[in-house]
Amino acid sequence: LVGNSQFSFAFTDLSDYVFLSLEIRAQLVEQQKCLEQQTEMRVQLLQDLQDFFRKKSEIEMEYSRNLEKLAERFMAKTRSTKDHQQYKKDQNLLSPVNCWYLLLNQVRRESKDHATLSDIYLNNVIMRFMQISEDSTRMFKKSKEISFQLHEDLMKVLNELYTVMKTYHMYHAESISAECKLKEAEKQEEKQIGRSGDPVFHIRLEERHQRRSSVKKIEKMKEKRQAKYSENKLKSIKARNEYLLTLEATNASVFKYYIHDLSDLIDCCDLGYHASLNRALRTYLSAEYNLETSRHEGLDIIENAVDSLEPRSDKQRFMEMYPTAFCPPMKFEFQSHMGDEVCQVTAQQPVQAELMLRYQQLQSRLATLKIENEEVR
Amino acid sequence: LVGNSQFSFAFTDLSDYVFLSLEIRAQLVEQQKCLEQQTEMRVQLLQDLQDFFRKKSEIEMEYSRNLEKLAERFMAKTRSTKDHQQYKKDQNLLSPVNCWYLLLNQVRRESKDHATLSDIYLNNVIMRFMQISEDSTRMFKKSKEISFQLHEDLMKVLNELYTVMKTYHMYHAESISAECKLKEAEKQEEKQIGRSGDPVFHIRLEERHQRRSSVKKIEKMKEKRQAKYSENKLKSIKARNEYLLTLEATNASVFKYYIHDLSDLIDCCDLGYHASLNRALRTYLSAEYNLETSRHEGLDIIENAVDSLEPRSDKQRFMEMYPTAFCPPMKFEFQSHMGDEVCQVTAQQPVQAELMLRYQQLQSRLATLKIENEEVR
Structure with a gap:
């Protein structure tokens, strides 16, 4: 348990x-x-x-x-x-x-x-x-x-x-256990010492001898347990x-x-x-x-x-x-007729008057066209 | 032709x-x-x-x-x-x-x-x-x-x-043609005039009368041809x-x-x-x-x-x-055994000597490891 x-x-x-x-x-x-x-x-x-x-x-x-x-x-x-x-x-x-x-x-x-x-x-x-x-x-x-x-x-x-x-x-458990046992031994010793405090004359010699050996035994046990405890205590400290x-x-x-x-x-x-x-x-x-x-x-x-x-x-x-x-063609050249050596416009009277009239007509036509053209624009 | x-x-x-x-x-x-x-x-x-x-x-x-x-x-x-x-x-x-x-x-x-x-x-x-x-x-x-x-x-x-x-x-062709005809008429006229320069006495009156009417005819023709030529010449100039x-x-x-x-x-x-x-x-x-x-x-x-x-x-x-x-766990805490109130290393004699020895051993081990580690690097 x-x-x-x-x-x-x-x-x-x-x-x-x-x-x-x-x-x-x-x-x-x-x-x-x-x-x-x-x-x-x-x-x-x-x-x-x-x-x-x-x-x-x-x-x-x-x-x-x-x-x-x-x-x-x-x-x-x-x-x-x-x-x-x-x-x-x-x-x-x-x-x-x-x-x-x-x-x-x-x-x-x-x-x-x-x-x-x-x-x-x-x-x-x-x-x-x-x-x-x-x-x-x-x-x-x-x-x-x-x-x-x-x-x-x-x-x-x-x-x-x-x-x-x-x-x-x-x-540590062993140390506690050893401590307990030591304490138990100490208690027994105390009890023994307390008992040996009784008036001696009441005790028989034989009994007295017996008690002394018992005290010795207890002391021996206590010492043993003390040693055991110290050993266990040290072990416990080291382990801790x-x-x-x-x-x-x-x-x-x-x-x-x-x-x-x-x-x-x-x-x-x-x-x-x-x-x-x-x-x-x-x-x-x-x-x-x-x-x-x-x-x-x-x-x-x-x-x-x-x-x-x-x-x-x-x-x-x-x-x-x-x-x-798209290359522009040659100009049309004047083709004179059989030995006609004149190749310019000639303008003696009465041809001159006619040409002048025509020129004026063309100029006025041109002016009209220009005005029309401006209007279109 | x-x-x-x-x-x-x-x-x-x-x-x-x-x-x-x-x-x-x-x-x-x-x-x-x-x-x-x-x-x-x-x-x-x-x-x-x-x-x-x-x-x-x-x-x-x-x-x-x-x-x-x-x-x-x-x-x-x-x-x-x-x-x-x-x-x-x-x-x-x-x-x-x-x-x-x-x-x-x-x-x-x-x-x-x-x-x-x-x-x-x-x-x-x-x-x-x-x-x-x-x-x-x-x-x-x-x-x-x-x-x-x-x-x-x-x-x-x-x-x-x-x-x-x-x-x-x-x-121009017509003008040339008219000019030719005119020149022909002029030639005929000249011929007629030259013939009328012959001694008149050799010519019969009848013949003389005939010649005069011929000259007149030629002159008339020449005038006509002159007019024709002028007209054609003008036409030709205008046309040119x-x-x-x-x-x-x-x-x-x-x-x-x-x-x-x-x-x-x-x-x-x-x-x-x-x-x-x-x-x-x-x-x-x-x-x-x-x-x-x-x-x-x-x-x-x-x-x-x-x-x-x-x-x-x-x-x-x-x-x-x-x-x-990945969260780090809690620390391990000291688990004291049944009422053991000491929770620190205790180091009275003879434990102290042992701990000192161990400490020195650890230090020397650590130094060795450090040197080894440096060497590896």
């Missing part, structure tokens, strides 16, 4: 330790699960990124092919035209045709750029994500090994604490010291694990993850920015051509294209 | 006129053909542009749909994840997950932008080209009407020149004046047509063509530049997120996500 009660007390005393150490064990398992889950999520994310870029690469390639087909279709059509042959000859195009050619060039450029994008996705970006995924898994495994070791060490420390605490409790020191060490270990090691474990899992992801995404961004720059250059070229849409120079070019149609 | 020879001369005299006017007629036809061909080429170019943008619109729409599908596929997948629920709750994501969401947003943005582009091609750019094509055809028809009128006027002028030239040649004036007028008309009217005809065909084409292509360019700006904005957002890829804050977030796993 006493043993049972002692155990019951011990259990109560240990409950704090048990609760805490169970909690720590549970946390260590939980931490491992969290890191594993984090890695799984990363691997999943990296898988999604790979799938995403693989699919986007396909889309870009299809887009590129469609644009190429579009450009090719119209290029083939224009290659046979007179314009194009003119273009090949002197690179001098009518401004709208120039715009049209640049539009086709732009589509071809877009086609090429999107093909490049598709290629970079497939052969660079995806490869990087694949590598990061492998690295993440590898780093997690490494961190798992390390954390296994750390957890084992921590468990050792906790077990050690349990052991020294148990030892302390045991020695050991327990107190181990307690400090344990708390320090636990603190170190939670504040430093755990952080290092997470860092171990993270090692290179963000930097590699950064590089992979920068590769993607750089490809996209390059496409944008190229596209912008092409658009600027078209914009220049659109700014140069100009009827005057086109008219010039148009007329130069058909010189026989 | 004389008439025939005269005709032959006239033909030679006319050949320059004939050659030139035939050439002009041919040029006018050619010019009309050129303008028609130019319009056909424009209509063809505008048809090509419409076909091109219709096809490109389809390509952009397909590209947009593919991107939308891609974004939707991964959005749907992520919507169900813990991350996303976390995101909805506090908008606080792990930095790589944030990048991933922004990538999906970017694809969705690209999808939307390319759909807009497709729509602008179809409902704005193509419509403009269609309108320009109709306008070109209409303006060509208008210019054809005007050029028909101008050509008719020019032909009238050329015919007029032919007529006055013919008239001049005719009157008319011819010379018409010649000038014709050359001026031809010059005016080739230098001004023809240019105006081409301008009439061109009216609004370049400006409308400019506006249509600017609509295209503006749509493309808008897409570029939007794309660039999206990329910049991703770039910011990539710059913010940061292990430290992610570690913090990760540990906050699982507070039960």
